[in-house]
Amino acid sequence: METYYDPADLAAFGDIGKAAPGLAAKFFDYYGAVFAEGALSEREKALIALAVAHAVQCPYCIDAYTTACLEKGSNLEEMTEALHVTNAIRGGASLVHGVQMRKIAEKMSL
């Protein structure tokens, strides 16, 4: 069945540079530099990327950073904990807006 997301399309990410090569080159250079070993290790950066991939719910990114996390030496326990960080922030972001709800409700209520 045809779908919008085909795993094979991930390998064609570089083709985005065919129309605007200068911008793509800047982006991919920057992208490579971001994920290089620095104050954070490549493994830690891959875990952050995995967590963000779930926050933005990008199937390509989830595929790529699940593989990257395993290949950087993370295990499923660590990767699952990273996802719970995503979940806590996403859930917390909803819940903390309850402060607005409460302020408005309190203002309108006797």
Add this chain to the structure above:
Amino acid sequence: MDPSRFSDTLRRHGLELTRGATTTLQVNVGLACDLACRHCHLEAGPGRAETMGHETVEAVIACAGRFSFAAIDITGGAPELLPRLPHLIGSLAPLTPKLIVRTNLAVLMRPASAALPELYREHGVALTASLPAANAAQTTAQRGEGVWETSIAALRRLNGLGYGVAGSGLELDLVANPTGAFLPAPQGQMEKKFRQDLERHHAVSFNHLYTFANVPLGRFRAWLERSGNLAAYMARLEGSFNPCTLPGLMCRSLISVNWDGSLFDCDFNLAAGLYHGGRRQHIAELAELPPAGTPIPVGDHCFACAAGSGFT
């Protein structure tokens, strides 16, 4: 994947895979093993009875005396299951500056192996131990139930004898293969993580960690096929081909002898049945070491050794 793809890749890069100077003798004493690890390229396990016989053991010792090897590397299966292992170690140790025994660790905790760690220490044997991960879940997934616990117990026992302890001169290296159809983590980063996790949580120390890609042969290949991972894994290996790995590949400097005495350029060609020199030859017939420039038979499994930082 077509078996000639690795040859094609070499040709495209203008490269040839040929032998250099032979410095290491690898001795595969057989397929008997107490474990049946899911990534084993040799399909070794408790059901395998193939082990090196007396005549071949003596032919190996004679070969080690005839030539000068910088290292002799005993592997299997589980070498500890070879009844003649103490004789082999005692005979080979004086003939080489470095005698290595590869161990799955768990086998050392069997009562029948009780005396082996002291024997290793007595002869200054360097140990190379398999441990895929510094956690129970991944180790269990690759090596079976209970193996994590016995491996940690064995590492503690070896540390107690001085193995892997700074200043002891007793070398204990770890080898980690990925626990699935993905490439290994960079060695330096992984060594740091293993050291941190094993020291902090298990009070275990070691000298070096080596990470290697799983080779698509034997039980691992069967799993790749069954799980639908073969094509993607082979593409991943091929896509990670690094021509810079070629000069340092172990098949260039190692001669591998199988339990039946036949000769190969490496343990993976042994598993694939690709004989050294393209024909079956017994170690007793080895009159001289292979000259530099001798071609090395290759197959698609060779992509595993030439991926990323390589398998040396």
